[in-house]
Amino acid sequence: MSASEQGPKIKYGESAPKLDKAQLQFMKLIEEQNLDRVQKLKRIRRNNLLTAGALGVSVLAIYGYSIFSVQQEKFLDDFEEPKKMAQPSARVLQSGMRLPPMPTIRELVKLYRLQARKQLSQNFLMDERLTDKIRLLLVEKDPRFGETLQLLKECASPLNIQFDIHYDDILRFNMEQHIPDTSQRIHLIGNLPFAISTRLLINWLDDLAARRGAFRRIDTCMTLTFQQEVAERICAPVGGEQRCRLSVMSQVWTEPVMKFTIPGKAFVPKPQVDVGVVKLIPLKRPKTQLPFHLVERVVRHIFSMRQKYCRRGYGTLLPPEDREEVAQKLFERAEVQDTLRPFELTVEQCLRLAEVYSEHLVTRPDVAAYDYRAPKNAEVL
Numbered sequence: 559m560s561a562s563e564q565g566p567k568i569k570y571g572e573s574a575p576k577l578d579k580a581q582l583q584f585m586k587l588i589e590e591q592n593l594d595r596v597q598k599l600k601r602i603r604r605n606n607l608l609t610a611g612a613l614g615v616s617v618l619a620i621y622g623y624s625i626f627s628v629q630q631e632k633f634l635d636d637f638e639e640p641k642k643m644a645q646p647s648a649r650v651l652q653s654g655m656r657l658p659p660m661p662t663i664r665e666l667v668k669l670y671r672l673q674a675r676k677q678l679s680q681n682f683l684m685d686e687r688l689t690d691k692i693r694l695l696l697v698e699k700d701p702r703f704g705e706t707l708q709l710l711k712e713c714a715s716p717l718n719i720q721f722d723i724h725y726d727d728i729l730r731f732n733m734e735q736h737i738p739d740t741s742q743r744i745h746l747i748g749n750l751p752f753a754i755s756t757r758l759l760i761n762w763l764d765d766l767a768a769r770r771g772a773f774r775r776i777d778t779c780m781t782l783t784f785q786q787e788v789a790e791r792i793c794a795p796v797g798g799e800q801r802c803r804l805s806v807m808s809q810v811w812t813e814p815v816m817k818f819t820i821p822g823k824a825f826v827p828k829p830q831v832d833v834g835v836v837k838l839i840p841l842k843r844p845k846t847q848l849p850f851h852l853v854e855r856v857v858r859h860i861f862s863m864r865q866k867y868c869r870r871g872y873g874t875l876l877p878p879e880d881r882e883e884v885a886q887k888l889f890e891r892a893e894v895q896d897t898l899r900p901f902e903l904t905v906e907q908c909l910r911l912a913e914v915y916s917e918h919l920v921t922r923p924d925v926a927a928y929d930y931r932a933p934k935n936a937e938v939l
């Protein structure tokens with residue numbers, strides 16, 4: 559025991575009162591009890607040290623094993639064999655026990671003594687009247703996730719986050735019905751199957767152009783996952799190898815930003831490709847007022863012959879009788895060089911070509927229904 563642990567030394571002076579026999583015996587008893595307590599504490603301390611050591615060794619062993627497993631990609635095998643699930647975890651889940659509720663932000667900040675740091679621009683949102691406004695609306699098609707999602711909902715309840723779960727198809731989900739109030743900001747986040755996220759993006763761009771659904775507010779952002787290659791196409795600049803119809807359509811109404819890539823091996827089961835996370839921020843001033851479907855039709859035709867001059871694909875919007883002549887006039891009116899390749903066209907040039915096509919439909923409404931892929935003798939049949 560160190561000197562500081564022993565406590566202050568008592569000096570008995572001449573004037574100290576003499577103790578009688580009973581008092582001395584009582585003090586002896588107390589001293590014995592104290593000695594006993596010290597021995598007990600020493601034992602507890604030794605046991606604690608042993609337990610801590612054992613735990614430390616276990617943690618290191620688990621950690622080492624995890625690194626080894628991940629390197630060997632064994633974790634995939636483990637996942638495919640649910641029988642190997644740790645017995646205690648399985649017992650907890652099967653017993654229907656719930657995770658403990660999450661503390662509030664105020665409690666967390668207090669518990670961990672997290673003082674806001676100015677240099678990190680930290681400001682904690684403590685006002686529960688405001689945090690109460692955060693609303694999570696979750697759409698999942700597979701009802702098997704019912705219990706797990708309910709568990710998350712319960713954990714979030716102390717944060718007063720409104721957490722609604724819908725078992726539905728996101729492609730048919732009616733945003734206006736489920737989010738009638740537009741006073742709060744909306745952020746659409748999706749980690750959906752690749753085919754769904756591309757279709758969904760087109761649907762949501764259509765909604766954005768018409769300012770409906772989740773886009774009754776112009777500041778509704780989307781953060782979605784795509785196959786890495788598709789994510790790159792969405793963000794591709796003019797002249798880029800990846801530039802395509804999806805790049806132009808996305809960039810007419812939004813500014814797409816490539817946020818990061820998730821390696822395929824982060825998923826179980828592992829997809830064949832990496833995943834790109836793209837945030838699409840709606841433009842405050844859309845580049846056109848033309849209807850989505852008209853722009854989509856024109857851009858689709860332009861890119862239908864990606865390596866040819868853009869007049870080739872654009873020309874297929876027009877019936878063959880006067881195609882060359884009309885196409886030339888429209889290119890002149892749009893002030894776009896007809897020998898550019900589709901991937902060399904800016905969004906603005908694509909939109910000018912859509913505008914002159916739209917004007918052409920005013921005098922020739924029949925052209926709107928023209929489909930160059932339709933069988934030539936369809937009318938005869």
Ligand SMILES: C[S@@+](CC[C@H](N)C(=O)[O-])C[C@H]1O[C@@H](n2cnc3c(N)ncnc32)[C@H](O)[C@@H]1O
Pocket residue numbers: 697698699700726727728729749750751754
């Ligand atoms: C790539 S998994 C992501 C799973 C999980 N959310 C995650 O991030 O790890 C895609 C999820 O989308 C769901 N899903 C697939 N098609 C859907 C649709 N049309 N509407 C809503 N959810 C869908 C699947 O059931 C699955 O849970």
